[in-house]
Amino acid sequence: MKTKDWFTDWFNTSYYHILYKNRNDADAQLFMKNITNFLALPKSTHILDLPCGKGRHAVFLNSLGYTVTGGDLAENSIKHAKKFENESLNFKVHDMRKPFNNKYDSIFNLFTSFGYFDDDKEDLLILENIKNGLKKDGYFVFDFLNAEKVKLNLVKEETKIVDDITFNIKREITNGFIIKHISFFADSKQHAYTERVKYLDIDKMSFYLEKVGFTITNIFGNYSLEDYNSKTSDRLILVAK
Structure with missing residues (x-):
């Protein structure tokens, strides 16, 4: 029997949001300012934030003047x-493994x-969907942990x-995965x-991205x-077209 994906359950619990509630918004905002400036994205740009979590990046990008989904x-x-939605900011439930109906800048x-x-x-299917969801000359920004430094x-x-x-x-780190086991006692269990x-x-x-074009x-x-330095950098951030 196929079990539910781990993230479907964990991301939907209130405990996930408690554990990570002190995530650094200043970092997230600095990154959004820097990357949109670096790419010189005009304010008419429609950005898809995927997956967007509770929307902290999306809300900030929208405050910079962009249309964001x-x-x-x-x-x-x-x-x-959805509490933060406005005319130029929308949220929807979407599984990245499914193709998009729209194309984004x-x-x-x-x-x-x-x-x-x-x-x-x-x-690879997700990257394929992302590629197909981009307009011609659109940018894909990928922000991941730096696996070598983590190791x-x-x-x-x-x-x-x-x-x-x-x-x-x-x-x-086992079988090609970085694994985090989280256990706690709450609400009497x-x-x-x-x-x-x-x-x-x-x-x-790089192999993945090139493989899908x-x-x-x-x-x-x-x-x-x-x-980027493989041993000391905190993140692996790639920009692709």
């Missing part, structure tokens, strides 16, 4: 994001929102206390979830758009 599989996240895949699937074919500095065990919930986190993203270094990601135009290593 956010798509995400997690219904709870979209329900939350730019598509952003941010904050390590890729590489969830066992089968490479599914990751070099893997914190195997850690405890985080947020809102009086003690989250026990264990990390491992024990919970356990697992996050898994594929170990995608620059070689593998993208050309990489820029590679950055952080949100200040500094050069």
Whole structure:
């Protein structure tokens, strides 16, 4: 029997949002300002933020003057994001494995929102959908963790206390995946979830993008758009056309 994808359950829980509620919005905003300036995107640009989570990047991009659509599989996240909708900002439930009905000027895949699937074919299918969803000369911006640095500095065990919930986190790199086991006691019961993203270094990601017909135009290593270094950079950011 096929089990539900791990992210369908975990991203839809309130605990996911509690654990990550202190994510750094300043970083996200710095990156959005820098990348839109670097690409010199005119204000008429229609950007698809996919998957958009609760919409923090999309809302900020919209505040910069862009028309933005956010798509995400997690219904709870979209329900939350819809509170921010306006004439030039829309959110919808969308699974990246399904093709889009529209074409966009730019598509952003941010904050390590890729590489969830066992089968490479599914990751390639998503990239194919993204490519087909872009207008001619449109940009694809891909923001992922830097797998090599993660491997070099893997914190195997850690405890985080947020809102009086003690989250026990264990990390491992196994069978080509970076895996995070999260367990905690809340609402009088024990919970356990697992996050898994594929170990995608620059070689593998470049191979993926070229395979579906993208050309990489820029590679950055952080949100200040500094050069990428496989050992020290915090992020692997690729711009492709």
